[in-house]
Amino acid sequence: MEKTFKVKKMGCQNCANTIHTSLSQLTGVNDVEVSLQDKTAKVQYDANLVQPDQMVAAVSQAGYELID
Ligand SMILES: [Cu+2]
Numbered sequence: 027m028e029k030t031f032k033v034k035k036m037g038c039q040n041c042a043n044t045i046h047t048s049l050s051q052l053t054g055v056n057d058v059e060v061s062l063q064d065k066t067a068k069v070q071y072d073a074n075l076v077q078p079d080q081m082v083a084a085v086s087q088a089g090y091e092l093i094d
Pocket of ligand 1: 036038039041042
């Protein structure tokens with residue numbers, strides 16, 4: 027599965043890296059592309075192992091907001 031989220035409050039490359047890390051750490055996430063310019067996060071994942079609400083929660087813990 028592939029899903030692209032809008033990301034709120036991402037202001038610089040450090041933010042993008044933090045968001046990338048928090049998504050990459052989730053079991054079932056295979057690839058993450060964070061675009062600072064577009065304010066998006068594109069996630070490739072195994073829907074049997076992880077769901078979008080877990081991605082939203084992980085990024086929320088890091089202090090940012092994913093828009094599903
Ligand atoms: Cu930043």
